[in-house]
Amino acid sequence: MRFALSEDQRMLQDSLTKALAEASPLDRVRRFADDPTDKVADVWQTLAEFGLPGLVVPEAYGGLGLSMLEAALASEALGAAVAPVAFLGAVLAPLALMRGGSEAQRAEWLPKLAAGEVQAAIAIAIAEPIAGARDGAGLTAAAGKLTGKALFVPGGMGAGLIVAADATGGLHLVRGDAPGLSRSLMPTIDDTRRLAELTFAETPAEPLTANDGLTTLRDAAWVILAADTLGAAQVMLDKAVAYAKERRQFGRVIGSFQAVKHLCAEMAAELEPARALVWYAAYAFDHAPQEASLMAAHAKAHTSEIGRFIARTSTEVHGGIGITDLLGLHFWFKRIGQNRQLLGGPEKLREIAARVQGLAA
Amino acid sequence: MDLTLTPEMAAFQGEVRAFLDAHRDDYAGGVPKDVKAWQALLIDHGYAARTIPREYGGYGAEPDILKGRIIAEEFIRAGAPRGIANQGVSMLVPTLLEVGSEEQKRQWIGPTLRGEVIWCQGYSEPGAGSDLASLQTRAVEDGDDFLISGSKVWTSTAQLADMIFCLVRTEPEAPKHEGISYILFPMSTPGIEVRPLKTMTGAAEFNEVFFTEVRVPQANVVGGRGRGWFVANTTLKHERGMLGDPNAAEARLNSLIELMTTETVGGERIVDNPIFRDRLMALQARVFAMKFNGLRLLTAAQSGEGAGLAGLIVKLQGCELNHQIAALAIDALGELGILYHDGAHLRAKGSWQRSYMFDLGLIIGGGTAQIQKNIIAERGLGLPREPSPAKA
Incomplete structure (x- = not known):
């Protein structure tokens, strides 16, 4: 029995962290935030060389064939870097194809996804059946065509392939150039990952067959978002601690005041056990399927709660500079805030956690 | 993994x-x-x-x-x-194994393990709580003996104990951490008075102990005269390991789930109330997080790695979590939650209220939550210590 990352897993995370520091420092993130036409081709190029788009694609299709735990570690690194990358689809689309795609569908799409050829390529339009439909959104499928709207689609603006769920939970593949598909940007708090509103008007779609496909994608999405928040929250804690060691008031560094020191301790005390929960949720996704939904729901709900606490507390430790655009701490603050609401907020997820263990009707 | x-x-x-x-x-x-x-x-x-x-x-x-x-x-x-997991077994025995003399090990470990000798711990004093090293109970040399005078507090099982392991000041002129000795003596020695200390639970879980010129051979010191602070830290390390145990939190959460799925209010199970259910799930996530954090610590200990922050936070988070589980049970019981002692409608023998009150003591004892936060911040995050106040 061993509850720890392997040497390979640590190396994967460390080298991705270094690659992101090169390819996507904060000023690169700022340029993306300021330019809606920026496709971050340079950042994607680096990540593709790293193998990130094919992380969970089986080796037979040109991917790395790694597990959800590695995907979670990568997501943590991306959250830590507030990287302007729609990673969710890079994990969920291959999973959808492996669970419910035909051999022809896999052969067509998986190698392209793994190579990063279909750039920023995958959007997951599954918000409605998971989090509940808003403003009349939702998709209906009939005779190989999808009609309706999907809101809050991560990566949806640039997607070359869309995995979409209809109102009954059935999954479909939609090509980015399919007729009747239109996209519009949904401006949100988080300028590091864009969300799209997708409109389908009798848009051709190929169905996927897996019965539990949506549940699998949902659980995977929760783990990935939880890990992203974990990474962002860790950076906010680290920045608060570094600032508290350097900023002087009343002739002392502020980190020597218990009022400030205890805020830092509280953040660390909340964050550290959450890391173990995210690891376990990722492990359970592959190795303990009977617990996968419960742990994924708890991981996402819990990291959202402690993430919110850390985001506001770190900002507070920074004092006035913390709320300025100049410092840029707000990119992490907003990233955490967006992850919290996406694909079910904590209350919704706890409801599902209760349901999957028979504690709610 | x-x-x-x-x-x-x-x-x-x-x-x-x-x-x-x-x-x-x-x-x-x-x-x-x-x-x-x-x-x-x-x-x-x-x-x-x-x-x-x-x-x-x-x-x-x-x-x-x-x-x-x-x-x-x-x-x-x-x-x-x-x-048996009393203070003798869980704290004195590991301490003797690390720093006791061969004679002390042979004399005390076996009988303590077999339950033939019951120990109590004489650490805290009325004026030395979080700042334990400022303790004032003094041991004055008298021939081959010490004469010990002073008082201790929070001494659980003192009324039952055969022996005490006690911190006393043997070198009053030395800096405060260097003038303390760790010494063993029988509770039947003349000059010892034990008074029960009743707490808010209504029970006397602790005692006050008073010493008036208690005669103890100098040979009863463990780990060397003046070394008591370092010896005591060996023991405290074992105590902190016991507080905040995630297995205990998980067992308690399971009792809470049992309560919420069997109790009904107006015909509705408590767990069917969405607000209580939400609170239950929020606590369950915390229990799981602490459980897996515990597995992580286990692996770190097996491979001889330091656990870092993951270890430092256990006492703070674990004790708080236990307290919150008891709090939810009380709230879920509604008016039944205030019943106590005994009586017709009492649930679980009043244990949820007792835990809620007793656990507050655990949040304070063994290093208060605030002391824990200092430890996390200073040892875990590398923040500077509070500057010492200027001498008055």
């Missing part, structure tokens, strides 16, 4: 299960029929005093953290009582 057991460990788990099955009659209702006989049986099989050398009365196994955990889990699963 690999959470499966190797064949060797699975076989060991089977042995523990078989033992607990075979001896079910010895602990019916979760209580040993005969405490000392049960303890002797457990030591024989290596389920108590497992790593303590045979020559001192233990089982003499090599330390194996995973086996230790398997034993703990199987005993919880079977509802079987663990061996």
Whole structure:
């Protein structure tokens, strides 16, 4: 029995962290935030060389064939870097194809996804059946065509392939150039990952067959978002601690005041056990399927709660500079805030956690 | 990450299960029929005093953290009582093993393990709580003896104890951390008075202990005169390991789930109330997080790595979590939650209210939550210590 990352897993995370520091420092993130036409081709190029788009694609299709735990570690690194990358689809689309795609569908799409050829390529339009439909959104499928709207689609603006769920939970593949598909940007708090509103008007779609496909994608999405928040929250804690060691008031560094020191301790005390929960949720996704939904729901709900606490507390430790655009701490603050609401907020997820263990009707 | 057991460990788990099955009659209702006989049986099989050398009365196994955990889990699963886990066994014995003289080890470890000698701990004083090193109980040389005078507080089981392990100031001129000695003496020595200390639970879980020129041989010092602070920290390390145990939180959460799925209010199960259900799930996520954090610590300990922050936060988070679980149980019970002592409608013998109050003591004791935060910030995050106040 061993509850720890392997040497390979640590190396994967460390080298991705270094690659992101090169390819996507904060000023690169700022340029993306300021330019809606920026496709971050340079950042994607680096990540593709790293193998990130094919992380969970089986080796037979040109991917790395790694597990959800590695995907979670990568997501943590991306959250830590507030990287302007729609990673969710890079994990969920291959999973959808492996669970419910035909051999022809896999052969067509998986190698392209793994190579990063279909750039920023995958959007997951599954918000409605998971989090509940808003403003009349939702998709209906009939005779190989999808009609309706999907809101809050991560990566949806640039997607070359869309995995979409209809109102009954059935999954479909939609090509980015399919007729009747239109996209519009949904401006949100988080300028590091864009969300799209997708409109389908009798848009051709190929169905996927897996019965539990949506549940699998949902659980995977929760783990990935939880890990992203974990990474962002860790950076906010680290920045608060570094600032508290350097900023002087009343002739002392502020980190020597218990009022400030205890805020830092509280953040660390909340964050550290959450890391173990995210690891376990990722492990359970592959190795303990009977617990996968419960742990994924708890991981996402819990990291959202402690993430919110850390985001506001770190900002507070920074004092006035913390709320300025100049410092840029707000990119992490907003990233955490967006992850919290996406694909079910904590209350919704706890409801599902209760349901999957028979504690709610 | 690999959470499966190797064949060797699975076989060991089977042995523990078989033992607990075979001896079910010895602990019916979760209580040993005969405490000392049960303890002797457990030591024989290596389920108590497992790593303590045979020559001192233990089982003499090599330390194996995973086996230790398997034993703990199987005993919880079977509802079987663990061996004696009083302060003598869990704190004095490890301390003697680390720093005691050969004679002290031979004299005290065996009888303590067998339950023949009961110990209490004399650390805190009315004027020395969080700042324990400022303790004032003094030991004055008198021939080959010390004469000990002063008082201790928060001394659990002092009224039952045969012996005390006690911190006293032997070098009043030395800096405060260097003038303390760790000394053992019988509670029957003339000059000792024990007064029960009743707490908000209504029970006297603790005592105050007063010493008036208590005569103790100097040879009873453990670990060297003036070294008591370092010896005590050996012991405190063992105490902090016991507080905030995630297995205890998980067991308590399971009791809370049982309560919320069986109690009804106006015909509705408590768990069917969405607000209470939401609070329950929020706590369950925390319990899982602490449980997996515990597994992470276990692996770190096995591979000899430092646990860092993951270890430093256990006391703070674990004690708070236990307290919050009790708080939700009380809220879920509604008016029934205020019942206490005894009476017709009382649930769980009033244990939720008792836990809620007693656990507040655990949040304060063994290093307060605020002291824990200082430790996390200073040792874990590298923030500077509070500057010492200017001498008045």
